[in-house]
Amino acid sequence: xxxxxxxxxxxxxxxxxxxxxxxxxxxxxxxxxxxxxxxxxxxxxxxxxxxxxxxxxxxxxxxxxxxxxxxxxxxxxxxxxxxxxxxxxxxxxxxxxxxxxxxxxxxxxxxxxxxxxxx
Amino acid sequence: xxxxxxxxxxxxxxxxxxxxxxxxxxxxxxxxxxxxxxxxxxxxxxxxxxxxxxxxxxxxxxxxxxxxxxxxxxxxxxxxxxxxxxxxxxxxxxxxxxxxxxxxxxxxxxxxxxxxxxxxxxxxxxxxxxxxxxxxxxxxxxxxxxxxxxxxxxxxxxxxxxxxxxxxxxxxxxxxxxxxxxxxxxxxxxxxxxxxxxxxxxxxxxxxxxxxxxxxxxxxxxxxxxxxxxxxxxxxxxxxxxxxxxxxxxxxxxxxxxxxxxxxxxxxxxxxxxxxxxxxxxxxxxxxxxxxxxxxxxxxxxxxxxxxxxxxxxxxxxxxxxxxxxxxxxxxxxxxxxxxxxxxxxxxxxxxxxxxxxxxxxxxxxxxxxxxxxxxxxxxxxxxxxxxxxxxxxx
Numbered sequence: 001x002x003x004x005x006x007x008x009x010x011x012x013x014x015x016x017x018x019x020x021x022x023x024x025x026x027x028x029x030x031x032x033x034x035x036x037x038x039x040x041x042x043x044x045x046x047x048x049x050x051x052x053x054x055x056x057x058x059x060x061x062x063x064x065x066x067x068x069x070x071x072x073x074x075x076x077x078x079x080x081x082x083x084x085x086x087x088x089x090x091x092x093x094x095x096x097x098x099x100x101x102x103x104x105x106x107x108x109x110x111x112x113x114x115x116x117x118x119x
Numbered sequence: 120x121x122x123x124x125x126x127x128x129x130x131x132x133x134x135x136x137x138x139x140x141x142x143x144x145x146x147x148x149x150x151x152x153x154x155x156x157x158x159x160x161x162x163x164x165x166x167x168x169x170x171x172x173x174x175x176x177x178x179x180x181x182x183x184x185x186x187x188x189x190x191x192x193x194x195x196x197x198x199x200x201x202x203x204x205x206x207x208x209x210x211x212x213x214x215x216x217x218x219x220x221x222x223x224x225x226x227x228x229x230x231x232x233x234x235x236x237x238x239x240x241x242x243x244x245x246x247x248x249x250x251x252x253x254x255x256x257x258x259x260x261x262x263x264x265x266x267x268x269x270x271x272x273x274x275x276x277x278x279x280x281x282x283x284x285x286x287x288x289x290x291x292x293x294x295x296x297x298x299x300x301x302x303x304x305x306x307x308x309x310x311x312x313x314x315x316x317x318x319x320x321x322x323x324x325x326x327x328x329x330x331x332x333x334x335x336x337x338x339x340x341x342x343x344x345x346x347x348x349x350x351x352x353x354x355x356x357x358x359x360x361x362x363x364x365x366x367x368x369x370x371x372x373x374x375x376x377x378x379x380x381x382x383x384x385x386x387x388x389x390x391x392x393x394x395x396x397x398x399x400x401x402x403x404x405x406x407x408x409x410x411x412x413x414x415x416x417x418x419x420x421x422x423x424x425x426x427x428x429x430x431x432x433x434x435x436x437x438x439x440x441x442x443x444x445x446x447x448x449x450x451x452x453x454x455x456x457x458x459x460x461x462x463x464x465x466x467x468x469x470x471x472x473x474x475x476x477x478x479x480x481x482x483x484x485x486x487x488x489x490x491x492x493x494x495x496x497x498x499x500x501x502x503x504x505x506x507x508x509x510x511x512x513x514x
Contacts (some may be wrong), residue, residue, distance in 0.1 A: 013413065015413070015417060015485045015486075015488045015489040016481075016485060018488065019480065019484055019485060019488065035488065037413075037488050037489060038491060041491075061412075061413065
């Protein structure tokens with residue numbers, strides 16, 4: 001796509017899922033920042049990269065979550081959607097206006113969500 | 120404690136010998152050392168006065184002595200209160216192993232009166248078992264071990280209580296020293312760890328259950344794929360490949376569950392895949408190295424793809440072909456790194472494929488993203504050479 005492609009940050013620790021999500025998002029004309037499977041890389045990207053929207057896996061394994069990433073992005077006024085296999089109520093740090101996608105998700109649900117985020 | 124303080128000192132004056140302390144009474148100096156004035160003074164009244172004074176002095180001394188004893192007695196009572204308040208059973212033995220003291224919790228926990236065993240050999244009166252069901256030998260008890268010279272001893276046992284029920288108990292032993300640092304006995308604390316052990320057991324059951332369910336989920340996914348593709352135009356080998364890939368992923372998952380999801384030995388990851396997919400045809404070597412669960416999964420899948428590719432198109436597709444798989448720990452640009460190399464030899468001429476299939480996705484992008492490392496694929500005449508360099512991060 002062109003330079004005007006909207007940029008979506010993808011943070012997901014399951015690598016195969018991360019790359020699969022990336023391809024789906026790219027196929028729909030967006031540019032993907034990342035994908036980041038590690039907290040450290042994700043934090044750097046969240047702070048420094050040009051991002052229009054972010055798709056964050058909630059649980060990054062070994063007790064790590066994307067809570068810190070979400071905070072950085074909110075400070076930059078970047079819209080966020082969470083993606084998780086867990087129950088919606090278990091994501092304590094999600095703000096009510098931030099959408100949550102359940103895993104496994106359909107391509108349609110995912111893209112609808114992202115389109116709403118960047119609209 | 121308030122009880123102890125309210126004890127009257129007189130009580131101790133009556134029977135000082137009942138106290139275990141040093142003799143409380145000093146020998147009165149009166150008969151041995153008559154005062155110099157006695158010979159000079161002829162006035163009996165003076166003498167009486169002097170004796171009275173002496174008596175007063177002695178009484179004062181006695182009172183002071185009693186006070187000191189009371190303090191010691193108070194300390195002893197405080198100490199006893201501490202021992203009785205502690206939420207653990209406490210037993211004390213002298214140097215010969217004779218059990219001399221036990222707090223009330225010992226009886227409460229063990230549900231039988233304390234056995235005041237005469238010596239270590241008599242500890243068979245206490246019945247406890249190891250995790251494997253074998254009886255705990257008298258010499259194995261922390262009390263016996265500390266008496267034999269150890270400075271600390273700990274043992275978890277399943278104890279047979281007085282009412283024939285059993286519970287898990289941790290025994291911790293420490294020596295008792297006198298003021299001159301001589302060992303004069305040993306003390307053990309008995310801690311009820313039954314709840315903790317049962318929780319551990321429950322956790323194990325839950326992990327097994329989770330493992331089972333995940334495996335089931337994989338099977339269901341496989342069936343869905345198979346059923347969906349059965350009547351479609353998809354070729355059978357595609358179906359088989361999908362099936363095997365899901366198997367490889369499920370197997371790697373299963374192993375990680377066995378190791379509680381934390382980490383695995385690199386060699387284990389290697390042997391699990393190559394001995395399964397290409398038994399005897401891959402020679403591998405490298406130092407012991409622990410990798411985390413995500414990396415283990417990524418390498419499992421990569422080795423699976425490399426091995427199946429070698430069998431189909433590479434060195435393992437011909438009888439004389441072989442593969443060496445080596446790994447090593449080295450500094451690359453001053454970063455401690457794991458270097459993994461898969462090299463195929465004596466294979467058919469390599470045809471460089473530009474097609475980006477699932478295999479190359481796994482052996483390249485996926486593993487690089489998972490490990491934060493770099494991957495290099497070298498298409499040599501004699502076979503493919505795949506190198507993955509992973510920086511070792513200190514958590």
